[in-house]
Amino acid sequence: MRGSRFVDSLDDGRTVWHEGKQISRVAEHPAFKGTLSTIKLLFDMLDDPQRRDLVGYAVPEREHYAHSAFLVPYTHQELAKRSLAFSTWSAETFGMMSRLSDYARSIVTGWYAARGELSALDPHFASKIAAYYEEARDRDLFLTTAIIDPQIDRSSGLDDPRIAERFLHVVKETTEGIVVRGAKMIATGAPYAHDFVISSFLQFQDNHRDHAHVLIVPANSPGLHIVCRESFADDRRQNHPLSAKYDEMDAVLFFDDVLVPWERVLLHGDSSKVLALRANKTVNGLAFHQNVVRFVAKLEFVTGLAFAVAEAIGAAGFLHIQEKLGELLTQIDVIKALMFAAEAKAVPDPSGVLVPELSYIESARSLGTKYYPRAIEILQQVGAGGFVQTPSGVEDFYGPISGLMHRYFEGAGVSAEKKVGLFKLAWDLIGSPLGARHLLYERFYAGDPVRGLANHYNRYDKTSLTEPIWKLLKTNSRGETAPA
Numbered sequence: 149m150r151g152s153r154f155v156d157s158l159d160d161g162r163t164v165w166h167e168g169k170q171i172s173r174v175a176e177h178p179a180f181k182g183t184l185s186t187i188k189l190l191f192d193m194l195d196d197p198q199r200r201d202l203v204g205y206a207v208p209e210r211e212h213y214a215h216s217a218f219l220v221p222y223t224h225q226e227l228a229k230r231s232l233a234f235s236t237w238s239a240e241t242f243g244m245m246s247r248l249s250d251y252a253r254s255i256v257t258g259w260y261a262a263r264g265e266l267s268a269l270d271p272h273f274a275s276k277i278a279a280y281y282e283e284a285r286d287r288d289l290f291l292t293t294a295i296i297d298p299q300i301d302r303s304s305g306l307d308d309p310r311i312a313e314r315f316l317h318v319v320k321e322t323t324e325g326i327v328v329r330g331a332k333m334i335a336t337g338a339p340y341a342h343d344f345v346i347s348s349f350l351q352f353q354d355n356h357r358d359h360a361h362v363l364i365v366p367a368n369s370p371g372l373h374i375v376c377r378e379s380f381a382d383d384r385r386q387n388h389p390l391s392a393k394y395d396e397m398d399a400v401l402f403f404d405d406v407l408v409p410w411e412r413v414l415l416h417g418d419s420s421k422v423l424a425l426r427a428n429k430t431v432n433g434l435a436f437h438q439n440v441v442r443f444v445a446k447l448e449f450v451t452g453l454a455f456a457v458a459e460a461i462g463a464a465g466f467l468h469i470q471e472k473l474g475e476l477l478t479q480i481d482v483i484k485a486l487m488f489a490a491e492a493k494a495v496p497d498p499s500g501v502l503v504p505e506l507s508y509i510e511s512a513r514s515l516g517t518k519y520y521p522r523a524i525e526i527l528q529q530v531g532a533g534g535f536v537q538t539p540s541g542v543e544d545f546y547g548p549i550s551g552l553m554h555r556y557f558e559g560a561g562v563s564a565e566k567k568v569g570l571f572k573l574a575w576d577l578i579g580s581p582l583g584a585r586h587l588l589y590e591r592f593y594a595g596d597p598v599r600g601l602a603n604h605y606n607r608y609d610k611t612s613l614t615e616p617i618w619k620l621l622k623t624n625s626r627g628e629t630a631p632a
């Protein structure tokens with residue numbers, strides 16, 4: 149089964165650091181064990197004849213069932229197949245695992261799909277990305293992205309040598325490839341990814357050519373250090389059902405003179421080309437589509453939890469609780485409507501690839517940064533003190549105070565044990581370190597939300613909205629048309 153193959157493949161000499169120690173076997177470490185067992189089951193779906201069509205497709209002329217993130221959509225049916233794969237994995241993980249590689253795989257698929265157009269940026273781009281796309285698809289490679297430069301001093305730029313030497317840059321070119329040095333933050337899922345999709349984000353001046361790049365870097369490259377944050381994994385499943393299974397680790401990457409072979413250097417040395425690649429609509433439409441589909445699953449999960457909590461304490465009948473639960477339903481409807489609209493209004497790119505409408509997708513991603521914190525706030529308001537009115541463990545249900553436990557933790561039409569389980573699940577989402585990380589994630593995973601909305605405005609064809617205003621003003625109060 150490919151889940152086991154995936155886990156075994158991580159024993160590849162990568163350098164992963166956690167709590168000051170280098171981890172020799174990622175798969176056996178308590179920080180990753182639970183999460184990897186979740187990913188293993190997801191990968192195995194592709195080998196299950198009953199379920200593989202939910203997440204995969206038969207690759208023509210290959211005896212291989214690949215994840216549908218690799219499917220290039222030319223028809224609405226193929227776009228729906230991609231959407232189904234994203235929603236299936238998201239539903240399995242309640243939207244809690246955002247970087248199951250289907251996002252980064254979609255970036256690679258987008259580059260491959262648009263390779264004809266993107267050849268204008270570099271004549272070797274098409275052949276390099278075609279070879280890599282096929283390899284990633286056929287070997288089920290787990291990919292993640294690391295785009296952002298380390299947060300050192302945001303008031304300073306590359307003219308400051310302290311910044312320039314720390315942001316990822318080329319130090320040497322050889323016949324084999326380029327040697328890069330510097331750091332990247334943040335790479336979610338890094339300790340168990342096969343390859344990193346690395347790019348730069350800033351608008352560089354020409355004198356900073358060495359900082360402009362788009363690379364695919366194997367996780368086991370010599371000199372590459374994967375430096376993990378504190379683990380939020382917790383194997384006490386009854387207390388922390390989410391942390392036990394879904395802590396997708398975040399890491400910073402240190403590149404201590406890492407050789408990236410030429411075939412994995414997609415672009416380098418020209419910031420305008422790097423930015424043109426980043427702005428490509430085919431790539432962004434296919435990749436960001438996954439973000440929105442996954443987010444629907446997350447909102448449905450929070451909403452389901454809020455409903456259950458309200459029912460379990462007999463609060464569902466109160467008007468202000470109903471108003472808040474109704475607000476959660478509105479959130480789901482808005483994001484779903486934007487997702488459906490993006491799919492329905494998908495238009496073919498120059499090579500016929502059907503690309504979800506980016507404007508709707510961007511709107512959904514921007515709204516998500518506000519919706520999720522509000523959804524968590526509502527959940528807190530619904531359950532109130534109940535989240536801390538839970539015992540430290542469930543053992544007391546079987547000990548000397550068992551009778552009292554069943555009496556005093558009982559809910560409204562729900563047993564004490566069930567109610568405690570529900571509130572522990574909800575607390576794992578709103579109050580645990582994993583929950584806090586999720587709040588941060590939803591605010592920032594799509595980039596800085598402030599600059600995201602500003603970019604939406606800047607890219608928008610504003611004349612379609614301003615033209616009617618100027619037209620209206622051409623008519624003065626006496627109904628006469630004023631001169632232009």
Ligand SMILES: Cc1cc2nc3c(=O)[nH]c(=O)nc-3n(C[C@H](O)[C@H](O)[C@H](O)COP(=O)(O)OP(=O)(O)OC[C@H]3O[C@@H](n4cnc5c(N)ncnc54)[C@H](O)[C@@H]3O)c2cc1C
Nearest residue numbers: 293294295296299302334335336588589592593595596598
């Ligand atoms: C949990 C988590 C997981 C993530 N996973 C990934 C991942 O897998 N891959 C990946 O590539 N990225 C990932 N990210 C990174 C994410 O893309 C960045 O956090 C995001 O782009 C914001 O950048 P920053 O964190 O460097 O914030 P900063 O840019 O440092 O911003 C800090 C604050 O300063 C403000 N600010 C900074 N500069 C400016 C400016 N020039 N103009 C106006 N305001 C400014 C911002 O608005 C913000 O309020 C992840 C982030 C989180 C929180």
